[in-house]
Amino acid sequence: MKKVLYRHLFSKALGLSLLFSPISFYAQEEAAAPTEEVAADAGADTGGDAAKGKQLFNQNCAACHALDRKMTGPALANVETRLADDAGLDREWLYAWIKNSPGVIASGDAYANKIYAEYNQAAMTPFPTLSDQDIDDILAYTAAPPSTPAKAATTSGGGDGGQPSSGGISNELILGALALVFGLLVIMLVLVNKTLRRIAEANGIVLEQEKQKRMPLWKAFVKNQFLVLVSVIFLLLASAYFAYGWMMQVGVDQGYAPVQPIHFSHKIHAGDNKIECKYCHSSARVSKTSGIPSLNVCMNCHKSIYQYAGNPEGPSADDIANGYTNDFYTGEIKKLYKAVGWDEENQKYTGEGRPVEWVRIHNLPDFAYFNHSQHVSVAGIECQTCHGPVEEMEIVEQFSPLTMGWCINCHRETNVKVEGNAYYEAIHEELSKKYGVDKLTAAMMGGLECGKCHY
Template identity: 85%
Template sequence: MKKVLYRQLLVKALGLSFLLFSTSFYAQEETAAEETAVEESSAAGGDAAKGKQLFNQNCAACHALNRKMTGPALANVETRLYEDEGLDKEWLYAWIKNSAGMIASGDAYANKIYAEYNQAAMTAFPTLSNQDIDDILAYTAAPPPEPVVATVASADGEGGGASGGISNEIILGALALVFGLLVIMLILVNNTLRRIAEANGVVLEKAKAEKRLPLWKAFAQNQFLVLVSAIFLLLASAYFAYGWMMQVGVDQGYAPIQPIHYSHKIHAGDNKIECKYCHSSARVSKHSGIPSLNVCMNCHKSIYEYTGNPEGPSDEDLANGYTNEFYTAEIKKLYKAVGWDEENQRYTGESQPVEWVRIHNLPDFAYFNHSQHVSVAGIECQTCHGPVEEMEIMYQYSPLTMGWCINCHRETNVKVEGNEYYEAIHAELSKKYGVEELTAAMMGGLECGKCHY
């Protein structure tokens, strides 16, 4: 009777766990609703969807819909010009296609805009047809779409991502429940087998442990084992001590937090900005240099917020706090440091220095010239600095040790094509030693005086 009772309890417990797991699975199923906001055309007959594409291609560099940038805000610009200034659509056609001509003709409103915005004439767009301009005006007249808020999974497991599903907490809870039931089942089976054995007259005895010496006494009495262990510990200690001392001054993997977060992944990776655009001195100077904030403002006068990937930030970015709002806040830090009045689009003169933390730092007695490697040798930045275009936070990729540099000089072939100086050296070495390939080491790249004054 007891055996039957245990079996019934096990069946009921397993059935209950399966029921709970299935219920939680279907309770967590969700479907993500996508926002589709394609605006209808305005009263002028333009296509707002086409106008949005044209706006992003031609206007977004200097204009935004609801804020002043290099040029004025363009939301409802057609209505404002008609009602406030008494202008018509023909004036807009002429202004967009040839703004300089409108200013030269003495048009009052054209010269007013010219004077208000630092006497910089708007770029002419003669290739835009009247229908294209109507489409752009339809987009500027349409109401802006509602902002899309990324769904982040909360700590209690809600909001299981764009495609729905079961949260990790529920899966772990179900697995823990199944594991607990298995443990209970094994205990019940063990007790049942013991009862069956006892009912059949089988006597279960516990194995008697033999009296043995304590482990430490047995170890101390074995002199050979003590000697071998002592030698092993001494060699291991020497090995780890040597490894630790060899890492003194080696900062490979060093990734300090900067006062303004700069993502090489976004700039060099997503936007394909060349390294030497910001670090221009690497071509002509010993140092690669830290780019001035004015270089940043070449783009960020117009890029005042980060919109990111249209699909939204990845789960890894969300886990690290790298949201669109985070990057936009860092742009505001840049404006504060450079003294940029975002509202009036001008410099205030109240700048603040940015205390960047240096990452790559060679000893003072070591000489390294960026221009010699970048311009003369044609070495890519990634050779020493690693996959910079994939780094969210910049870190020291290479060890930058003496041995690492020497190995590079021994293994890297010099590009002699088109360089008469190198071609002459190569010819002499080939004549004397039969050298087919020329390395930096063959040209004296291993001499102490090359890197140490």
């Protein structure tokens, strides 16, 4: 019998495949470091409830104070202990100061007048409705040490870039081992195929019959003139259709969502916090354009909101995957401070601001006239009608095509709100008498005339 040269190579390949195959069934264990939550028992010293105090602090104090940093007012972490050590003041002084700070200043109290002078002679807002127990709860919260959040165990889909945990094998190593196994199997099958062919040839076995010669397909196609004519006509029509569709999209930027120099989340502002669109875009009520909000409008809130605390439920998996974490949003607030020239430490403007180069999203041609106030104030159309659900958009995009046909269809189909508008009521009455019109649309009032939008 003829010796097969590939027998030893076949054995080696099979052995390697058996060696590496168990790796594919290895279950990766994630060694999650045990975390302990240390409860802060600060309420025992102050006689208050820190949990209730946190709620009262957020409702009454957080607009001007933070625990660990100076804002409009001083930092309040361990305020009772610091006052006792620095000025020898007790809790009774704090009761009087919180409930009626102007009265304490007027009484000539030295420390109260020192604070009053240090903070630009602006007295703290008095809180006479807070009881002594409420103040005790707030002091319990300010005396509690800041909690250290436990680091969550990182999975393969988390934000650590897929780094392997210390107790298992990385996904890259498993995939590499699987690729090696499959490669060895392919090599093994090729070698087996060659070996079997050599054995068959040695024994005179015919593996394949000679294929009958036939005409190539392309030659048969060329000789059929009718099929060629039909194919050419079909290709020309298809090309014209796609060329027309492509040219009709020139200047249509539906879905355009540029990256802005400062990330502004409409989902957080208009969605989570329910801020009305016209609070920022106030000129939409009275002007042709909706306007770009000035940075001073942003600072109305962000003088006090210096970091993003996030939703109570925490960021979603999609937000984490896209990098939209609390630290990311806090960094964007810092960009706002730099642009407007706000000294966060001293709580004042430096005068060294710089303009923000916002990228325009919605842009009509110069020959098309559109008036926001006519649609928003007169017609009462909601912003979402044209701009889509902006309260759900993390990055705002052009929702509608804003083409001429899209506008004309709206004028034809949208009913005008005539209730409470004497001008439209008179027009509707005349149209009803003359034509028996039940509903009034913009098209019936000349909304399809060329001069309405092009002049």
